[in-house]
Amino acid sequence: LIPQLLADLSMADVAMLLVVVGAALVARAAILYILLPLLSAARLAEHVSPAHTAVILWGGLRGAVTLAMALAVLENPRIPAPDAHLVATLATAFVLFTLFVNAPTLRPLIHLLGLNRLTPLERVLRERTIAVAGASVQRSLDPIAHAFGVEEGGAAKPAWARSGEPEPSPAALAPDDALKIGLITVAAQEEALYLRGYGDRTVSIRVVGRCIAQAGRLKDAAKTGGMAGYLRVADTSLEVGLDFRAALYLHNRLGFGLPLSRLLGYGFETILVTRAALQQLRDFTRQAIGPMLGTEVEQAILTGLQTRLEGIASAIRAFEMQYPGYALLLRASYVERAALRLEEGEYCKKRDDGLISPEVYRSLAEDMHRRRETIASTPVLDMGMEVTGMIRKVPLFAGIDADRVNFIARLLRPRLALPDETIIRKGERGDAMYFIAAGSVGVGGTPAKPAVVVEAGSFFGEIALIYNTPRTAEVRARGYCHLLVLYARDLERLLRRHPEVRAEIERAALARLGD
Ligand code: CMP
DSSP states (O other): OHHHHHHTOOHHHHHHHHHHHHHHHHHHHHIIIIIHHHHHHTTSSOOOOHHHHHHHHHHOOOOHHHHHHHHHHHHOTTSOHHHHHHHHHHHHHHHHHIIIIIHHHHHHHHHHTTTTSOOHHHHHHHHHHHHHHHHHHHHHHHHHHHHTTOOSSGGGSOHHHHSOOOOOOGGGSOHHHHHHHHHHHHHHHHHHHHHHHHHTTSSOHHHHHHHHHHHHHHHHHHHHHHHHHHHHHHHHHTSOOHHHHHHHHHHHHHOOOHHHHHHHHHHHHHHHHHHHHHHHHHHHIIIIIHHHHOHHHHHHHHHHHHHHHHHHHHHHHHHHHHOHHHHHHHHHHHHHHHHHHHHHHHHHHHHHTTSSOHHHHHHHHHHHHHHHHHHOSOOOOOHHHHHHHHHHTSGGGTTSOHHHHHHHHHHOEEEEEOTTOEEEOTTSOOOEEEEEEEEEEEEOOOSSSOOEEEETTOEEOHHHHHHTOOOOSOEEEEEEEEEEEEEHHHHHHHHHHOHHHHHHHHHHHHHHHHO
8 A cells, every 4th residue: 555655656746745844943943942941941841951852853753543534534435536645745755754764763863962982070970989999899899709719910800801991980071960960860869769768668659659740850950960959959848848738727717627647648758758858868869979070089978968958857856846746657657668668578588598488478468469559658647636735735724634635625626837937917806826846936026136036835816805905916837836825706705715725814914014
């Protein structure tokens, strides 16, 4: 069929073919030079170098799919025969054109653009890799040479060691380039660690996705911005995202806590997993980056990793302070999964050593699978449980028995305030007061006079409710702050049941008004 189609090729068809080739190039150029840069500016696609773009532009080959579609047109009785014939001929000729013109010229084009050559940076890296591998081969080779009675001498040396070339030193790389390469390598290793964690099932699918995306962003940032870019991205990963703000809104305003509890759960698991990866990356940096790129790069990267670890440690502290019960649960589930993985490793080893039969191993593996299923998912934060725990942290409620705590828990609404968030504006009407379960707030404060700090366990916003006055001062969260909100109508109910609480609140209000 195909030879027959081409046998009838007229000069007019050839001209049409050139139009089709031109149109295909223009269409591809529109994607490569307009759409792709837009996508990469929006961080939805990787940046592609001009040389690679040119190769993609020229190198798009057509094959079986185009031919099958052309033949389908030919077979379709509803398409007039001359049109169908033209489409089939042009499609076939176009496929052959890409195979016999584009394909053979692709390699010369790649050579012409120098894409087959190593960049100076890659050349130095290649040489360093050989040198580092050589040193390690030599270490392993020495005992073997000794055992075979081949002592120091040319004959015992492998080819690479006999070449007599001087060992390239890391100094051949510009310091900035070396640091960039080191950071990119470390970020790639971070990705690999997360994937391995997922393979071991110590990291849940949801969290591994976040972590890998994060490592990818770190790699990009290191490529373009070196250490400063890398640390900036690491920092933003600990900041509050839009999804979190939306979940916070649902929780604080509408009392719908499930999205927030899920995000908090994933967020906490993410930082625990990241911390574990960072600890392993320190060893990786010492073992792989140092020998390859020199001690200076090794030290700079270790310092960078330390900065990230410190940021993470304070995020973990803040979280554990706010949700101690949940944090414990999550850690326990993480440890449990790690224990399962170690156990599985032991069984595998015993099977490989022939100590247990494959049948026994299979039965053990089935048992492990069952246990793993039961702990597979990340536990979800139960805000209700945490509220009871939080109430216990407010001394005013400390002496209240368990039954009554439940009564109070129903009156109080948990609310998470973000760092620097304004919780109360001076002069506004007040409709609620707040107990601080974790964190602290600053009251008032001007450039001349520092804000009065009210710490966890205490409360604020009581004056407007008790004296029915506008708010007397501005109140802002200092860092993450977990609050229990008590609305005016519920305050009345609480005070009726607990007169001792009324006395304490009134005493504080009076003292503050006198300040
Ligand atoms: P309210 O006036 O409702 O809103 C602002 C709150 O800031 C106020 O209630 C008090 O709870 C708190 N506040 C005002 N002045 C002081 C102060 N001097 N020390 C501590 N807290 C204060």
